[in-house]
Amino acid sequence: MPSQRQTPVNSIVVPYEPGTASARLGRSGVVERWGAVDRTAHAPHIVAVPGDGEEWTGAALVTARPDTAYLKIVDAVGDVPAVVEAVVAHARERGLVQLKWEGWTVTPEEAAAAGFTALDPPLSQSEGAAGPAAGYVRWLDGDAVTAPPYYGQTTHFTCGAVTALVAQVHAGVLPREALDRRAELTLWRDATNFMACEPVGLGVALRRSRPSSEVTVHLDTDRPVMLDHLAPGDQEWRALLQSASRTEAERIGVQVDPGHLPLSAVRDAIGRQEHVLLLLSLAAMQGFEVPHWVLCHGVVPGAVVIDDPWANAATGDTWVDAHLLPVPDASLDAMSTMEPGGFRGAVTVCSTPRTLCPRSEPRTPDPESR
Structure with missing residues (x-):
């Protein structure tokens, strides 16, 4: 059983293991995306809201590039508002400044209700990297940074x-x-x-x-x-x-x-x-x-x-x-x-x-x- 850690909100943080996620969530489309690539370089972990017994009432897969000051929600499922609240607490506990949310399953209305702002869609995506059509950002301390357009380089050298x-x-x-x-x-x-x-x-x-x-x-x-x-x-x-x-x-x-x-x-x-x-x-x-x-x-x-x-x-x-x-x-x-x-x-x-x-x-x- 993976080690578990309680955050200040009633939630659990556990390292991501495909088998555990499948057993406790049973959401084939989401879980299949989570396991489609090897995310280990970005420290994937689950932030979950516990229910009765061994069940989770909701969970998010969370990752981030090393040596950065943000966390990214790949998906949040189940009781999404409670899960996002748990992720916010988890990020604050780590002293981070920002949360991102990939727009695979979340709607703009759900993201806005959780305090996230929509990112403008990318003008292009870098070669081979087919990300979601939408994305969202939340600055945890209210910092405002004017965003340039996102343009992914179309070659490996530009x-x-x-x-x-x-x-x-x-x-x-x-x-x-x-x-x-x-x-x-x-x-x-x-x-x-x-x-x-x-x-x-x-x-x-x-x-x-x-x-x-x-x-x-x-x-x-x-x-x-x-x-x-x-x-x-x-x-x-x-x-x-x-x-x-x-x-x-x-x-x-x-x-x-x-x-x-x-x-x-x-x-x-x-x-x-x-x-x-x-x-x-x-x-x-x-x-x-x-x-x-x-x-x-x-x-x-x-x-x-x-x-x-x-x-x-x-x-x-x-x-x-x-x-x-x-x-x-x-x-x-x-x-x-x-x-x-x-x-x-x-x-x-x-x-x-x-x-x-x-x-x-x-x-x-x-x-x-x-």
């Missing part, structure tokens, strides 16, 4: 281009209808270091596509980056392209700040209504060491709110996880400390008229990172 485009739509300088696959691939083609986008090349491409925006690249190493997985010959010509991007940045006025960008500066930039494209590793959230671009666009106490253009369908991850995703400051700091050398790569974008954008003084580079 995350940088997508985050740049979503930032522009969120800032109101690019119409929502312009965010499509043609725009995604066009910006990627201008920014790519084949296949990924490195920070300076991304900043240069963004400035060329939006000359009115103030773009600053933050990169605290002068070595070529994101190349260690390649053979020496393939590293050499990509390094030449990165050098050419630095030359182009100087020519068109894109500042390359060689100092380390602290998380406090990320928060400050968001507070000025700027957007931060941040390079991080997916090792903590997804279990594999791959460099990846996300958009930092909101802050709440203790966490930075990001939009991630990629969802990992193999773990039950969907756009509902990736959209309006709160990540604790310490976790985001660790995720965005990149190897080799612990460098950080980011692009900050101020989309108000450039004459009104603050231009930061370059930080002193850390000699050990160079």
Whole structure:
């Protein structure tokens, strides 16, 4: 029998085991979805409201990406209001800031009655990740974060281009209808270091596509980056392209700040209504060491709110996880400390008229990172 733990509300939290869920719920459609993928990387567990004897009067399957500050309800069944109340108490007990709810079975009316707000449907979903048509969010402490549109990258390598485009739509300088696959691939083609986008090349491409925006690249190493997985010959010509991007940045006025960008500066930039494209590793959230671009666009106490253009369908991850995703400051700091050398790569974008954008003084580079 799995270990059980009581929450302050009359409920039980138990690790998810397919056999236990089937026996106690008997809802074939829901339970089959729960077991259709291996969710173990997202710590799946059941929050249940006990009934008489061994029966449950209701239950929810709850998951979350590691090192984040939210929980996601995949489904809630039975006495749904009581179950959601139990999940809220469980999330508060863990010090989390947000709940999500995938819209497989819940209606908009049920979600609203439980204090959730509907998320706008995604403009696209990342390759292979067919999530629900609807999703809902509830901020547990009343925090309000303005949501950008969610757009899932349509290839495995266009995350940088997508985050740049979503930032522009969120800032109101690019119409929502312009965010499509043609725009995604066009910006990627201008920014790519084949296949990924490195920070300076991304900043240069963004400035060329939006000359009115103030773009600053933050990169605290002068070595070529994101190349260690390649053979020496393939590293050499990509390094030449990165050098050419630095030359182009100087020519068109894109500042390359060689100092380390602290998380406090990320928060400050968001507070000025700027957007931060941040390079991080997916090792903590997804279990594999791959460099990846996300958009930092909101802050709440203790966490930075990001939009991630990629969802990992193999773990039950969907756009509902990736959209309006709160990540604790310490976790985001660790995720965005990149190897080799612990460098950080980011692009900050101020989309108000450039004459009104603050231009930061370059930080002193850390000699050990160079």
